[in-house]
Amino acid sequence: MSGNTGMGIFAIFFAATFTSNILLTLYLGMCSFLAVSKQIKTAFGLGLAVIFVMTSTSIINWMIYQWLLIPFDLEYLRYIVFIVTIAAFVQLVEMVIEKTSEALYNALGIFLPLITVNCAILGVSLFMIIREYTLTQSVAFGAGSGTGWLIAIIAMAGIRQKIEKNRIPKGLEGAGIALIIAGIMSMAFMGFTGMIGLN
Template sequence: MEYIMIIITAIFVNNILLSQFLGICPFIGVSNKISTSLGMSGAIMFVMTIATISTWLIYNYLLVPFGIEFMQTISFILVIAALVQMVEIILKKTSPALYQALGVYLPLITTNCAILGVALLVIQKDYDLIRSVVFSVSTSAGYALALIIFAGIREQFELAEIPQGLKGVPIALITAGILAMAFMGFAGLA
């Protein structure tokens, strides 16, 4: 039951993009087409889950025993950066097809604050390992959901007459605002 709560909350109620504001840069940047946002979502789900597991282990088995929890930011970001590199190399060697699909998005992910954000949130919420995994998988699913819906809307922009000044980023932000309002309807679900 508790896991279901975590899942629903992470996907709908506290959607990481639309209510926590994490990972907005790629949201505005790559969400022009459904196909690119599918690739980005896949890469994020993949990295976020592995990153959360590794940072959780490092925090609880390395930083806590030595009493140096204040090093969490610096160690997490290094782990994530290294991890992204490693995933890129491994994918290239073992699964060229998957690399083709996700490869271009991987370098962008290191500076995606959603990844570091989830790693830090899991520590802040004091989750155990299983909860952390459930949380990171469902959070990234929520991210994917928002990204894909948004890309679908933005594809329609090409057909719409948008005032000059609003073209590009401004209209994207305003649309995101309306989408966030729609997601507020989920509040109270969990």
């Protein structure tokens, strides 16, 4: 782990949450973002599930990559390994929740299948490898990205609920206006850059 160790975990967390929000600057996780952001409640549920899965899988994938794939010279298989880990983890969590807590299953369970295909989860695992993060940095990055995703989807859901009754040009209804909102939010999030002294 080379020159990167210096980057504090707080800096990584905040950068991942705000200035380099995985959704608003890298467009990862757009599909479920546009589909589920119609109501604040469901958005919140999905967001929590994303944080949980993102943080956990970034830890698991980091360990697998550093301790298994690199020693055996199998880095080129990482895409398969990562995605299978994520899919398996999500299945496992779904089964555990189903068995243990009905309330939690009703709240989060239905979102779990959606998460396997959420590009953001895999994205976090891939970026953390490319950026050569340490384990703690990866945790911060995973948790930060998840939090950023949650904030973005809740804000989006709030705005969409508000404009539900407004008159919008016909062609922009639905996805079109959502994208414009996302664009404006993306600009707003760029404004955080100065706030946390990253720039």
